Structure formats: C-alpha cells, structure tokens
Amino acid sequence: MDKDYRFLKACLRKEVDVTPIWLMRQAGRYLREYRAIRKKHSFLEMCKTPEIATEITLQPINKFELDAAILFSDILVPVEAIGIEIEFREGKGPIIHNPVRSKEALEALNISELEERVFFVAQSIRLIQQELNGKVPLIGFSGAPFTLASYIVEGGHSRDYLVIKSLMHREPLIYHLLMEKIAKIVLDYLKIQIKAGVQAIQLFDSWVGCLSPWDYEKYVLPYTKQVIDGLGRKVPVIHFATGTSGLLELMKRAGSDVIGIDWRINLDVAWRRIGYDVAIQGNLDPAVLLASFEEIEIRVKDILKRAAGRPGHIFNLGHGVLPKTPVENVQALVEIVHQYSRR
Amino acid sequence: MDKDYRFLKACLRKEVDVTPIWLMRQAGRYLREYRAIRKKHSFLEMCKTPEIATEITLQPINKFELDAAILFSDILVPVEAIGIEIEFREGKGPIIHNPVRSKEALEALNISELEERVFFVAQSIRLIQQELNGKVPLIGFSGAPFTLASYIVEGGHSRDYLVIKSLMHREPLIYHLLMEKIAKIVLDYLKIQIKAGVQAIQLFDSWVGCLSPWDYEKYVLPYTKQVIDGLGRKVPVIHFATGTSGLLELMKRAGSDVIGIDWRINLDVAWRRIGYDVAIQGNLDPAVLLASFEEIEIRVKDILKRAAGRPGHIFNLGHGVLPKTPVENVQALVEIVHQYSRR
Numbered sequence: 001m002d003k004d005y006r007f008l009k010a011c012l013r014k015e016v017d018v019t020p021i022w023l024m025r026q027a028g029r030y031l032r033e034y035r036a037i038r039k040k041h042s043f044l045e046m047c048k049t050p051e052i053a054t055e056i057t058l059q060p061i062n063k064f065e066l067d068a069a070i071l072f073s074d075i076l077v078p079v080e081a082i083g084i085e086i087e088f089r090e091g092k093g094p095i096i097h098n099p100v101r102s103k104e105a106l107e108a109l110n111i112s113e114l115e116e117r118v119f120f121v122a123q124s125i126r127l128i129q130q131e132l133n134g135k136v137p138l139i140g141f142s143g144a145p146f147t148l149a150s151y152i153v154e155g156g157h158s159r160d161y162l163v164i165k166s167l168m169h170r171e172p173l174i175y176h177l178l179m180e181k182i183a184k185i186v187l188d189y190l191k192i193q194i195k196a197g198v199q200a201i202q203l204f205d206s207w208v209g210c211l212s213p214w215d216y217e218k219y220v221l222p223y224t225k226q227v228i229d230g231l232g233r234k235v236p237v238i239h240f241a242t243g244t245s246g247l248l249e250l251m252k253r254a255g256s257d258v259i260g261i262d263w264r265i266n267l268d269v270a271w272r273r274i275g276y277d278v279a280i281q282g283n284l285d286p287a288v289l290l291a292s293f294e295e296i297e298i299r300v301k302d303i304l305k306r307a308a309g310r311p312g313h314i315f316n317l318g319h320g321v322l323p324k325t326p327v328e329n330v331q332a333l334v335e336i337v338h339q340y341s342r343r
Numbered sequence: 344m345d346k347d348y349r350f351l352k353a354c355l356r357k358e359v360d361v362t363p364i365w366l367m368r369q370a371g372r373y374l375r376e377y378r379a380i381r382k383k384h385s386f387l388e389m390c391k392t393p394e395i396a397t398e399i400t401l402q403p404i405n406k407f408e409l410d411a412a413i414l415f416s417d418i419l420v421p422v423e424a425i426g427i428e429i430e431f432r433e434g435k436g437p438i439i440h441n442p443v444r445s446k447e448a449l450e451a452l453n454i455s456e457l458e459e460r461v462f463f464v465a466q467s468i469r470l471i472q473q474e475l476n477g478k479v480p481l482i483g484f485s486g487a488p489f490t491l492a493s494y495i496v497e498g499g500h501s502r503d504y505l506v507i508k509s510l511m512h513r514e515p516l517i518y519h520l521l522m523e524k525i526a527k528i529v530l531d532y533l534k535i536q537i538k539a540g541v542q543a544i545q546l547f548d549s550w551v552g553c554l555s556p557w558d559y560e561k562y563v564l565p566y567t568k569q570v571i572d573g574l575g576r577k578v579p580v581i582h583f584a585t586g587t588s589g590l591l592e593l594m595k596r597a598g599s600d601v602i603g604i605d606w607r608i609n610l611d612v613a614w615r616r617i618g619y620d621v622a623i624q625g626n627l628d629p630a631v632l633l634a635s636f637e638e639i640e641i642r643v644k645d646i647l648k649r650a651a652g653r654p655g656h657i658f659n660l661g662h663g664v665l666p667k668t669p670v671e672n673v674q675a676l677v678e679i680v681h682q683y684s685r686r
Binding site for chain 1: 503504505508509512513552553554555556557558586588589590606607608609612613628629630631633634635638642645661665667
C-alpha cells in the first residue's frame with residue numbers, strides 16, 4: 001500500500017503524477033492553531049504528550065494538500081532521554097545545562113532502556129497513524145549524530161562550533177567515543193519510530209555546514225553512514241542539512257535515498273553533483289514565502305524547471321517554515337507545486 | 344616596486360618564490376598587545392585614531408613573517424560616516440540604532456563629503472605606510488554593498504536575514520535605491536584608500552552566503568561588479584565571502600582579481616569551478632589554529648597540495664583569526680606555509 005503514496009514513490013525515484021511537497025516545520029508557529037496550543041503548554045510538554053503531538057502533526061495536513069506528515073517532536077528528544085538537561089527558551093534556542101566535555105561526563109550518559117524513555121514517541125506515532133488513517137505517509141526523524149553531539153558539547157546554539165571542533169582536533173578519542181554513543185542512540189531511536197509505524201525517516205544534520213570537507217569525511221560521515229546502514233533500507237531515508245554545497249559528494253556516501261538541500265545552491269547543480277541515482281529534496285528559500293504570490297510562483301517554476309521532471313524530486317523549503325510566513329502563501333505554494341509539476 | 348611583493352604578484356597570478364600568507368583579523372584579540380590597547384579605548388576610537396590604528400596594524404607584521412598588512416578598521420566605518428548610529432558591543436557584534444527600512448530613512452542618509460568624514464582613514468593609511476617603510480604591501484578594505492546594506496536594514500547581525508530579503512522581494516525599488524547609494528559610498532571609500540596609498544583592496548561580502556544564487560545574481564552581483572569596475576584595476580581586488588560554495592561562478596562575474604573562499608569547500612574544487620584565470624585566497628578553518636602543530640601542518644600541506652603550486656594562491660584562513668588562537672600557532676602556520684610552498 002505504501003507504494004501508492006507519491007511522496008514515498010519520489011523518495012525511491014519512481015514516476016509520480018505530480019511532484020510531492022511537504023515542508024520542514026509545516027506544523028509550527030506560523031499556524032494560529034499551533035500558537036493556540038503553544039500558549040497553554042511548554043514545548044517539551046507538547047512533544048511528550050501524544051494527544052497534543054498528534055493534534056499538531058495533523059494541523060497542516062488538515063489545512064493543506066501536503067503529501068506527507070512529519071511527527072511533531074524535537075531533534076533533542078533522544079538527547080534528553082540519555083540524561084542531558086535541556087531548557088527550551090522561546091526564540092532563543094535550547095540551552096543545555098550540563099554540556100558533555102570530558103570522558104567522565106560522557107560515561108555518565110545513560111544509553112540503556114531508550115525505548116522506555118521515549119515511549120511517548122512510539123505512542124504519538126501510533127496515534128497519528130490512526131488519525132491520518134492512510135491519508136498521507138508519516139515521516140519520523142532524528143538529529144544526525146554530529147548535530148546532536150554539537151548541542152551536547154557546545155551547550156546550545158553556537159556561532160563558530162569551536163568547542164566541538166576543538167574536541168575533534170585535540171581530543172579525538174573522546175570525540176569518537178561520544179559519536180559512537182550518539183550514533184547508537186540515534187539508530188535505536190529511529191528503529192523505535194519505524195517499529196511504531198513511520199514510513200520514512202529524515203535525518204537532520206542541520207549544523208554540519210560549519211565543517212570543512214576534511215572534518216566531515218573523517219569525523220562525521222562514518223557515523224551518519226553507520227546510522228543509515230543500520231536502518232537496513234526498511235523505509236526511505238532523507239538526509240538533510242544546510243550549508244552543504246561543498247559537502248554534497250561526501251554526503252552521498254552516507255547512503256541515504258534522498259538528499260535534502262538548502263537554497264544556497266541551484267537544484268540542478270546540486271543534483272548533477274550528487275548523481276541522479278539519489279533523490280533530491282528542496283529547495284525554496286523560506287524567506288521567499290514572505291513575498292507575493294507572483295514572486296513565489298516564479299521561484300517555484302524555476303526550481304521545477306531545474307528538476308526537469310526527473311523522477312526523484314520532493315519539493316520542500318531549504319529550511320523550516322519561518323514563523324512570520326502568511327498561511328495563504330503556504331496554501332498557494334502547495335497548489336503551485338502541484339499545478340505546475342503535473343506530468 | 345610594487346611588483347616585487349610576492350603577495351601582489353600572487354594576486355595577479357605571477358610566479359612567486361613561496362606562497363604568500365596573511366590572515367584576516369591578523370591584528371586582533373588573540374594578540375596580547377592588541378588586548379592591552381583595547382582595554383584603554385573603545386573600538387571606534389581605535390579605528391578613528393591614526394596612531395592607534397597604525398600601531399595595531401603593525402603588531403602582527405612586527406611579530407610574524409606575514410606577506411601583507413591590512414588596515415586596522417571596521418567594515419562599518421563608511422556606514423557610520425553616512426549617518427548610521429552604531430554601537431559596538433564586545434562579543435555581541437554591532438547594534439544599529441536607526442536601521443533604514445523606508446524611503447524616507449534612505450533619503451536622509453548623507454552621502455556627500457565622504458572624504459572629510461573618513462579623513463582619519465586616509466591619515467591612518469599614510470602613517471601606516473611610513474611605518475611599514477616598504478616591508479610588506481598594505482591592503483585596504485570595505486564591506487561589500489550587500490553586507491553593508493544588511494547591517495543597515497537588519498540593524499545588526501541577523502540569523503535569517505529576513506528583513507533585507509523581504510525588502511528585496513517586497514520593496515525592490517527601495518532595495519535597489521539603497522544598494523545604489525551604498526555601492527557609490529563603497530566605491531568612493533575605496534578610492535580614498537587607494538589615493539592614500541593602499542596597494543590592494545579586499546571587499547568583504549561576509550553575509551552573502553545567506554542568499555540563493557537567484558537572489559545573488561539579481562540583487563547583489565550588479566552592485567559588487569559596479570564597485571569593482573569603478574576601481575578601474577588600479578590595484579588588485581580580493582572578493583571575499585563565506586558560505587559561497589553555491590555562488591562561486593556568479594562571484595567570478597563580479598570581476599575581482601582574487602576570490603577569497605572559506606573552508607567549507609576544498610580549494611581545488613573551488614578553484615576549478617572559479618577558473619584558473621582568477622587567483623584564489625584561502626582556506627584553512629580558523630578553528631584548526633587551536634589544534635596541535637602536527638594537525639596544523641597536515642591541514643596546511645593538504646591545502647598547498649590542492650593549490651598544486653599553480654600561480655595565484657594566497658594562503659589565508661577561511662575567516663578571521665579566532666580570539667582564543669594561541670600566538671605560537673599563528674607563528675607556526677606562517678612558517679609552515681612558507682616552508683612547504685617553496686618552489
């Protein structure tokens with residue numbers, strides 16, 4: 001049955017009637033319905049309460065003709081589950097109160113019994129699938145090992161990623177131990193999601209764009225590959241990151257079915273460099289969604305033209321929907337993509 | 344006489360004895376001598392007092408065998424000169440109290456008599472040249488039009504550059520008027536520097552990496568090109584930006600002699616894409632300077648190997664020297680580059 005969804009077909013580069021579209025952060029602050037719930041609950045509460053996570057996941061699906069739903073959660077959920085204390089401050093990004101920077105701190109992380117500690121994720125997935133009732137497939141996700149390690153080591157967002165880079169370069173043993181531990185957690189976490197019923201996975205390696213190709217190849221690629229290999233091709237895997245125009249050929253070696261790109265490179269150039277044996281996801285600048293319908297239409301047509309009707313293009317933004325995005329522009333985007341990509 | 348400096352020769356892709364090296368922010372907080380002056384003066388005071396600017400400019404030249412000096416100043420100096428109120432907060436980046444977001448605010452900018460208002464820059468340049476006494480050439484610089492416009496419109500550093508992008512997409516007339524005004528200021532400002540005696544120019548388009556190739560080509564390239572064309576090849580021009588792996592071919596069309604790249608792309612890949620008829624500057628990750636001598640050596644050798652001894656490589660970091668950089672590592676870097684690149 002899965003193979004009839006155009007999103008899943010596109011992940012595997014099969015022919016589709018129209019280009020599928022979903023949007024990163026499609027369930028988010030730009031939706032009035034989302035803000036109404038956000039007012040009453042903390043962010044972690046929203047992630048951890050299956051009924052709320054389900055309602056939020058479904059909001060954009062009920063509103064727009066999107067081709068996939070994505071589990072409402074946070075990339076740091078598995079990090080919290082192993083003993084990292086995270087505080088989510090609105091508009092500020094997460095703050096980690098006990099960053100890991102020593103072997104002792106690393107050894108103190110408790111990676112056992114993950115399934116029990118993220119039981120709410122499996123519950124949410126099952127509930128969402130009940131509610132979706134086959135309307136569209138559900139994407140699960142996790143932060144990729146490097147991005148989670150950066151949070152854990154830096155203690156939050158970082159401007160220059162100096163702490164994690166210094167750990168790499170000066171304490172490679174600790175760095176590698178940390179990455180092994182996190183890769184294991186990420187793999188387990190994704191297996192839990194697949195078992196609960198997600199039909200595709202997106203790995204967010206949001207911060208990998210701060211690295212040189214040298215560091216990426218030596219310090220990141222092996223762990224991302226380990227996760228993707230470990231999933232055993234049970235469901236399609238999308239490997240997304242931003243600022244990766246210099247890393248695309250290396251990212252391909254991690255082995256995902258789809259590579260998600262940002263808007264900083266033309267889609268045709270990126271796809272040619274990645275190779276047509278991998279599907280591609282992207283790549284409208286989220287800022288364009290704040291412009292006029294006409295401007296959005298011109299940009300969408302350009303991206304579709306660059307995809308050239310080749311099987312394996314999933315339309316998305318180059319990053320998450322911005323909070324200031326007008327809802328009617330999201331509506332227009334979805335319609336335009338479907339309209340102009342009809343085969 | 345200028346043509347004997349290996350830095351200037353490399354800018355014009357002439358053969359040199361060893362690869363020249365200078366470092367962005369080579370006069371900066373990682374130097375004890377710099378911090379001693381910084382304690383006693385505000386940042387703008389340091390930029391605006393020729394004796395202080397000269398002393399700081401010379402600090403790294405007296406300490407290391409660098410192949411060029413760069414004027415100590417700030418990219419926002421010409422912005423302040425046209426009536427923008429800037430506050431420099433240590434570690435926070437500049438804050439602009441009167442961001443320009445309307446036609447009225449734009450028209451209020453006073454772009455006349457720039458020379459009088461930046462007289463201290465010309466004075467500094469003359470004094471630095473006296474002190475340098477021909478030891479190494481002096482690089483002048485300016486923020487490129489888009490980066491200055493971003494500061495002026497956003498009001499400081501930005502995470503998503505949403506205000507400037509919205510201006511582009513929703514109020515293109517105001518955007519273009521602003522860019523025309525700024526391009527004129529930048530050109531005038533650089534001419535003043537050349538007249539005062541700088542022997543090369545670096546244009547910092549530090550923030551352009553936030554843009555899609557579409558936006559870069561339509562909204563930025565014409566203005567950068569206008570500045571570079573306006574300089575009339577009197578001195579070599581280096582065009583530097585970060586996060587531009589997807590923009591390199593377009594940047595080339597702006598017409599600089601040298602393109603400065605960051606560490607997010609391998610130097611050989613970048614140079615092949617730019618074409619060998621332009622020189623290249625880069626591209627060690629500044630974070631590597633916090634690692635061991637051995638690590639620095641391995642990385643430097645890799646970059647030199649990728650440059651393949653081809654004329655037209657200027658060694659630099661991919662961005663400014665980080666404040667936590669050990670001085671002895673900068674020393675080692677300069678020596679290693681000279682040692683391993685000897686023809």
